[in-house]
Amino acid sequence: MSEFNLPLSNKVAIVTGASRGIGKGIAVELARRGATVVLTYVSKGSEDLVEEIRRTIESFPHKPRVHACRVDLSTLEGPQILINDLLAWSEQNLRVDILVNNAGVENSSTLAELTVDDYNTVYNLNVRGPLLLTQAVLPHLNSHGRIINIGSVASRGGFKKFCLYGSSKAALEGLTRTWAQELGGNGTTVNCVNPGPVQSDMLDNIPKDLVELQKTLTAVENRIGTVSEVANIVASLAGKDGDWITGQTISASGGYAMY
């Protein structure tokens, strides 16, 4: 196989929240393109899902390597627990090329309803998680690394009831631009991909009228997106095609949100 059909061969990728939905799609696509992938998840109940993904990836003809780690990335210790696990897995020779900060949680409380616990739940996973994990990965990140943060069109959408979720994703856009400046010296790029609505467990919790409105405002075929459409954008950024794009937030929404 050539570099053209396996553009990510010899690359090691970490995808957080890869047991389901968009993260699963990204992990499978990166592996399909040749990367060794590390999948993270948090719930014991997702172990079977992760094993199924492992089987899917290992059945590819080029036999990509897969490693899975169950870790709560909303905790202060979670990111370092993951790195320690990967150090053991790699026999103390951990090198990472691609980090996809995908794990996230939504919350649909109004300003009047929300609590400090809601704030902590959303911000600890959606903002502090990527921050601490990216920091923990840095000593192990190869040059020309790729950091890809998964945001949301909610960051700029001003949707009622989504102030915690939307603002957490806006924070991720800000982190993206700063990290792009700080890490670019050795060819590393940092970008944020903002999906519009995509069929997943998370979407099941979004009000149906909001999703219907988004569909009518989506330029491409008035529909919601697919996991693979988002995964392909992330995988393109993760490879050589992404060399000259950094600090960007890319709307992956079929034109629902145009930046």
Ligand SMILES: NC(=O)c1ccc[n+]([C@@H]2O[C@H](COP(=O)([O-])OP(=O)(O)OC[C@H]3O[C@@H](n4cnc5c(N)ncnc54)[C@H](OP(=O)(O)O)[C@@H]3O)[C@@H](O)[C@H]2O)c1
């Ligand atoms: N779906 C959409 O329409 C949509 C639109 C815009 C943006 N997004 C963003 O895309 C990303 C993925 O969304 P999704 O819809 O695919 O999500 P999802 O189906 O709800 O899956 C969430 C993933 O994150 C993991 N996770 C949850 N809490 C965690 C924690 N504390 N520590 C570590 N991992 C944790 C879950 O693991 P378990 O399976 O073990 O629970 C699961 O793998 C999120 O950042 C989301 O904000 C989604």
